[in-house]
Amino acid sequence: MAQYLALTYTADVDWWAPEQAEELAEYRKFGVEYAEQVKASAVLHPTATATVVRVEGARGGPVITTDGPYAETKEALTGYYLIEADDLEAAVKIAAEIPAAWGGAVEVRPVIVAR
Amino acid sequence: MSQRATLNERYVAVADTIRIEGTRILATLIRTVGDVQLAEDAVQEAALAALGAWPVTGVPPEPRAWLTVTARRKAIDIIRRERARAGKERAGAELQDLTRRHPDGSLEALDPDGALDPDEVVQDDLLRLIFTCCHPSLSPPTRVALALRTLCGLSPAQIAAVLLTTEVATTKRLVRARQKIAAARIPYRVPAEDELPDRLPAVCAVIHSLYTAGHAPSEGEAAYDVDVCAEAIRLAELLHTLLPDQPTPTAVLSLLLLTEARRPARVDDAGDVVTLDLQDRSRWDQSLITRGVALLNESLERSNRQADAYQLQAAIAAEHARVPSYTATDWREIVRLYDLLLEVSPSPAAELARVVAIAETGQVDAALKLLDGIPQSSRRHAIRGELLARQSRYSEAVDELDEALATAAAAHPERAHRARRRDRFQQLAAEQPAPARPARQPRAAGD
Numbered sequence: 001m002a003q004y005l006a007l008t009y010t011a012d013v014d015w016w017a018p019e020q021a022e023e024l025a026e027y028r029k030f031g032v033e034y035a036e037q038v039k040a041s042a043v044l045h046p047t048a049t050a051t052v053v054r055v056e057g058a059r060g061g062p063v064i065t066t067d068g069p070y071a072e073t074k075e076a077l078t079g080y081y082l083i084e085a086d087d088l089e090a091a092v093k094i095a096a097e098i099p100a101a102w103g104g105a106v107e108v109r110p111v112i113v114a115r
Numbered sequence: 116m117s118q119r120a121t122l123n124e125r126y127v128a129v130a131d132t133i134r135i136e137g138t139r140i141l142a143t144l145i146r147t148v149g150d151v152q153l154a155e156d157a158v159q160e161a162a163l164a165a166l167g168a169w170p171v172t173g174v175p176p177e178p179r180a181w182l183t184v185t186a187r188r189k190a191i192d193i194i195r196r197e198r199a200r201a202g203k204e205r206a207g208a209e210l211q212d213l214t215r216r217h218p219d220g221s222l223e224a225l226d227p228d229g230a231l232d233p234d235e236v237v238q239d240d241l242l243r244l245i246f247t248c249c250h251p252s253l254s255p256p257t258r259v260a261l262a263l264r265t266l267c268g269l270s271p272a273q274i275a276a277v278l279l280t281t282e283v284a285t286t287k288r289l290v291r292a293r294q295k296i297a298a299a300r301i302p303y304r305v306p307a308e309d310e311l312p313d314r315l316p317a318v319c320a321v322i323h324s325l326y327t328a329g330h331a332p333s334e335g336e337a338a339y340d341v342d343v344c345a346e347a348i349r350l351a352e353l354l355h356t357l358l359p360d361q362p363t364p365t366a367v368l369s370l371l372l373l374t375e376a377r378r379p380a381r382v383d384d385a386g387d388v389v390t391l392d393l394q395d396r397s398r399w400d401q402s403l404i405t406r407g408v409a410l411l412n413e414s415l416e417r418s419n420r421q422a423d424a425y426q427l428q429a430a431i432a433a434e435h436a437r438v439p440s441y442t443a444t445d446w447r448e449i450v451r452l453y454d455l456l457l458e459v460s461p462s463p464a465a466e467l468a469r470v471v472a473i474a475e476t477g478q479v480d481a482a483l484k485l486l487d488g489i490p491q492s493s494r495r496h497a498i499r500g501e502l503l504a505r506q507s508r509y510s511e512a513v514d515e516l517d518e519a520l521a522t523a524a525a526a527h528p529e530r531a532h533r534a535r536r537r538d539r540f541q542q543l544a545a546e547q548p549a550p551a552r553p554a555r556q557p558r559a560a561g562d
């Protein structure tokens with residue numbers, strides 16, 4: 001078994017807003033249907049709430065925080081699912097069921113597993 | 116000196132045998148060791164051993180067996196070397212890698228001196244290799260590079276020459292591809308029957324673009340020593356042999372053979388491209404045409420949906436091949452086929468070809484009007500020049516040809532042809548009675 005992180009890229013919306021309830025329910029349905037393969041998941045607050053952290057120089061250096069995001073983009077990282085699957089084709093099949101796949105895009109990345 | 120030359124000749128013959136056998140061996144070895152890079156390294160080392168020995172000792176009676184056994188031994192050597200380097204903790208995992216599950220479910224040990232795999236196993240492995248190289252999760256240029264590397268056995272330097280890029284870039288691309296196949300676990304398997312219609316177009320596109328890369332190097336000279344067209348046809352034959360019931364691979368093979376049939380007439384003795392209207396059709400390869408047409412019919416019979424882009428392009432090539440001369444061409448039929456082609460696969464190249472066909476039916480005015488809606492390109496200028504000349508608008512034709520020459524690459528294959536046409540139109544313009552340059556107006560007489 002391999003693990004894949006499926007990152008959802010969609011419109012940068014506030015998922016708590018009442019008008020998102022219907023769409024959010026679609027995501028929950030996916031989560032229930034694939035409960036066995038989904039090992040972890042999260043929905044993120046909009047990018048306007050993001051803080052970018054950098055340490056200048058080396059560890060222990062001054063902490064610089066900036067307001068995110070860098071630029072207005074049409075699609076933003078809005079959540080993720082940690083998926084367990086046999087191989088990439090199996091992972092892609094599952095990722096294609098995440099509502100973001102048709103509302104935006106899902107990036108599937110293999111997770112490094114210590115041998 | 117002469118001894119050296121014969122050794123060289125033998126070397127080349129041996130290298131070709133190894134390259135082609137190498138693909139079969141690689142395909143099986145990837146499955147047994149479960150790692151593309153390792154299998155490639157092992158086959159490479161076996162090939163080097165053969166290249167060192169065979170030109171001197173002669174090719175052994177069973178070259179395939181010799182290479183297979185040697186490659187398996189090399190694979191085990193590499194695994195041992197890596198195990199020693201990586202330390203104890205990986206030893207267990209690597210040992211397990213020595214045995215892999217057979218397609219029928221049985222466990223197969225990597226026995227270096229074991230019997231040769233039966234043909235049907237190798238054929239399955241070849242299909243696995245083809246579908247892995249052309250996996251949809253790899254970018255199209257990566258698929259082409261991988262195919263040239265693993266299916267044709269070309270070196271990164273040769274691939275770079277074919278794809279008009281650098282050896283460094285090609286090597287990087289191949290390394291990244293192998294990393295992705297391993298890390299993302301792109302499976303080494305043949306898609307299920309019902310997945311084939313989705314997966315075959317990518318495979319066919321790789322083979323077709325290989326042929327195109329060899330047939331019309333759009334920029335730069337064809338400076339490589341490999342016949343990429345022959346390689347593409349070999350792959351098309353292989354895919355058709357492995358999946359004889361699938362209409363798309365059959366259509367691709369048909370298209371390549373019908374195009375290849377014209378190859379002897381496509382370039383003149385000076386190395387310049389000869390356009391279709393001027394080609395000596397007696398030099399077209401009739402046996403390739405016969406086979407291409409038969410394959411096209413077979414493909415059309417097997418497909419129960421709308422004709423695909425390969426079938427339509429093959430049909431266009433077959434239509435040209437069917438008639439004895441350019442003037443005997445059934446241009447209405449060609450236009451009809453291009454209409455269908457543009458429906459399933461729109462492209463500026465097909466649009467331009469359709470415009471030429473429309474002009475050949477006699478509708479030059481309509482063709483000129485259609486040209487306005489097609490994006491600017493060197494080829495568009497050249498076609499426009501030819502059409503204007505048909506209407507005796509020679510000065511304008513010269514301008515278009517100038518533009519075509521100015522916007523094409525320095526080594527464009529049709530450069531010499533276009534320069535000749537330009538000079539011809541220039542001469543005709545000079546012979547024209549004044550006013551030498553009429554304003555654009557509808558011509559009185561029909562075409």
